[in-house]
Amino acid sequence: MTTLPIKTSPQPAAIGTHLSKVSSVIAFARREFRDAVSSRWFILYTVAFTVLAVAVSFMSLAGSGSHGFAGFGRTTAGLLNLIMLVVPLMALIAGAGSIAGERERGTLLYLLAQPISRTELLLGKYIGLAIALCCSMCIGFGLSAGVLAWRVGGVGISAFVMLVLFTCLLALAMLSVGMLLSVLSRRSGVATGLGLFAWLILVFLSDLGLMAGTILFKLRVQEVFAIGVMNPLQAFKMAVIVNMNASLDVLGPVGMYASQTFGGMLPWILALVLGTWTIVPLAIAVLIFSKRGSV
Amino acid sequence: MINASHVTKKFGSVIAVDDLSFTLDKGESIALWGSNGAGKTTLIRSVLGIFPSTGTVSIHGINVRSQGKKARSFVGYVPQELAFHDDAKLGSSIMFFANLRKVNSKGAAIALAKVGLQGHEKKRLRDLSGGMKQRLALAIALIADPPIIVLDEPTSNLDASGRGEVIDTLCQLRDDGKTLLFASHRPDEVLSLAGRVLVMEKGKLIKDVTPQELWPTESRIQTMRLYLSMGTEESAATVLREAGHAVNLNGQGLCVSVPRNRKAEPVSVLARAEIEVRDFEILDEVQEDSK
Numbered sequence: 001m002t003t004l005p006i007k008t009s010p011q012p013a014a015i016g017t018h019l020s021k022v023s024s025v026i027a028f029a030r031r032e033f034r035d036a037v038s039s040r041w042f043i044l045y046t047v048a049f050t051v052l053a054v055a056v057s058f059m060s061l062a063g064s065g066s067h068g069f070a071g072f073g074r075t076t077a078g079l080l081n082l083i084m085l086v087v088p089l090m091a092l093i094a095g096a097g098s099i100a101g102e103r104e105r106g107t108l109l110y111l112l113a114q115p116i117s118r119t120e121l122l123l124g125k126y127i128g129l130a131i132a133l134c135c136s137m138c139i140g141f142g143l144s145a146g147v148l149a150w151r152v153g154g155v156g157i158s159a160f161v162m163l164v165l166f167t168c169l170l171a172l173a174m175l176s177v178g179m180l181l182s183v184l185s186r187r188s189g190v191a192t193g194l195g196l197f198a199w200l201i202l203v204f205l206s207d208l209g210l211m212a213g214t215i216l217f218k219l220r221v222q223e224v225f226a227i228g229v230m231n232p233l234q235a236f237k238m239a240v241i242v243n244m245n246a247s248l249d250v251l252g253p254v255g256m257y258a259s260q261t262f263g264g265m266l267p268w269i270l271a272l273v274l275g276t277w278t279i280v281p282l283a284i285a286v287l288i289f290s291k292r293g294s295v
Numbered sequence: 296m297i298n299a300s301h302v303t304k305k306f307g308s309v310i311a312v313d314d315l316s317f318t319l320d321k322g323e324s325i326a327l328w329g330s331n332g333a334g335k336t337t338l339i340r341s342v343l344g345i346f347p348s349t350g351t352v353s354i355h356g357i358n359v360r361s362q363g364k365k366a367r368s369f370v371g372y373v374p375q376e377l378a379f380h381d382d383a384k385l386g387s388s389i390m391f392f393a394n395l396r397k398v399n400s401k402g403a404a405i406a407l408a409k410v411g412l413q414g415h416e417k418k419r420l421r422d423l424s425g426g427m428k429q430r431l432a433l434a435i436a437l438i439a440d441p442p443i444i445v446l447d448e449p450t451s452n453l454d455a456s457g458r459g460e461v462i463d464t465l466c467q468l469r470d471d472g473k474t475l476l477f478a479s480h481r482p483d484e485v486l487s488l489a490g491r492v493l494v495m496e497k498g499k500l501i502k503d504v505t506p507q508e509l510w511p512t513e514s515r516i517q518t519m520r521l522y523l524s525m526g527t528e529e530s531a532a533t534v535l536r537e538a539g540h541a542v543n544l545n546g547q548g549l550c551v552s553v554p555r556n557r558k559a560e561p562v563s564v565l566a567r568a569e570i571e572v573r574d575f576e577i578l579d580e581v582q583e584d585s586k
Contacts, residue, residue: 030391038382109340109345110374112345113343113372114392114395115395120364
């Protein structure tokens with residue numbers, strides 16, 4: 001081993017003053033993004049999502065006889081159900097593995113010994129994963145849009161663009177929930193299990209619960225809407241349908257109520273719901289992580 | 296540089312560090328000595344502000360609890376268990392830590408050169424030996440040239456040659472004015488590096504002495520590993536400590552440091568306490584004047 005002369009810092013006080021929060025967050029985000037895109041799960045997810053998205057585009061075109069609007073509209077409708085299953089699952093699992101995985105590998109302790117705050121670490125990891133997830137989905141959406149544009153032109157593309165935007169918002173919300181679960185779990189296996197359970201509740205059980213509640217408690221239409229919209233997946237679905245049809249009439253009385261009551265504000269309200277699902281779990285995760293008595 | 300006052304850290308009902316106070320002045324080198332479970336690692340983590348604890352710890356006058364990030368900017372840390380992302384390359388790993396400390400790529404290269412890892416930047420971390428990982432951790436600790444280096448058993452994963460290299464580097468750092476705080480269970484490390492030894496037992500500070508006071512009179516110290524009957528290690532460690540021996544009970548067995556002309560003493564002390572010593576081996580010899 002080479003031993004070179006080691007210069008002692010003349011003014012140690014200067015070290016601390018040059019550290020900034022933003023650059024620490026960026027450093028973590030870059031590392032998280034690089035780790036994510038080089039991991040197997042990211043590659044598998046991107047390939048699977050892209051194949052499915054392109055397949056849905058081709059099927060939509062076959063069914064519509066290559067009529068432009070029908071091409072994009074049917075693709076958006078077809079992708080809606082695929083997204084509601086796949087995107088929350090991936091975002092929840094990615095988030096769940098983040099902090100708990102570092103904790104289990106022992107790397108979290110080493111990171112926390114560096115001149116960073118816990119908030120910076122969490123936010124950096126969140127941003128890095130969020131960018132990786134959105135990039136992954138945009139590859140699938142981009143190829144799907146390319147197929148449609150090649151066959152039928154750009155008619156009706158605005159609904160498709162809104163689908164992409166709301167999908168990213170849904171991914172951010174689910175990633176926040178996943179990170180909260182990760183902060184609460186000591187082991188990544190437990191965090192992933194909790195993530196799967198949350199996915200099951202949001203995708204399947206909440207719908208069943210709402211149906212049962214509506215029948216049992218004879219809920220009014222506005223109450224059904226209020227409860228339903230609290231589920232980020234339902235908010236996402238309504239937002240995409242509103243952007244496709246300009247109304248929620250296809251969802252029955254609840255959709256009609258929402259369209260008539262909120263009108264043009266409805267997409268914004270639904271975006272606000274997804275935004276709340278993004279900010280609140282992440283804020284709780286930051287709070288809990290910052291106050292933890294151990295690693 | 297470091298001022299710890301009445302530091303206590305509990306995990307549930309277990310008190311890992313119990314009302315411990317010490318100061319570490321600029322340019323000083325302090326070793327934390329004690330068996331596994333004595334609280335050395337917990338104390339280090341509390342000092343760094345990784346574990347919130349009661350009492351106060353300040354680094355360079357900055358409270359680690361309220362301004363942990365700023366306080367840690369004065370410290371380079373080498374952990375006991377090296378944990379890196381194994382898929383990452385050495386170059387990208389050190390650049391990540393360089394970015395965290397606002398050091399450019401030239402600074403990162405200098406840190407790698409200090410520990411002899413230049414030219415290995417493209418290697419994946421999983422392909423590095425334990426010694427190389429240890430040196431990487433040291434490079435990361437030195438990357439921003441911090442005035443304080445905190446090390447938790449820095450040579451625990453190394454062979455004799457690697458240990459010597461790391462101790463040489465640390466001696467040089469100490470001689471260049473760095474302030475060192477390190478946990479160790481090796482008398483050779485303590486004798487080579489430390490000016491003071493904080494002896495810990497069950498989370499408490501029981502002695503604050505010089506290495507010469509801990510291992511007095513003879514200039515040559517040897518470490519013996521004792522092989523005992525199953526389940527008698529704890530009581531043997533207690534008996535030996537009561538007899539005035541420096542004992543370390545860790546995952547590799549019970550080690551006791553003795554002057555070279557009194558090697559039979561621990562065995563006879565244990566025999567009097569009716570604890571059977573099945574075998575022993577001499578691990579190394581330390582020359583006190585090697586400092």
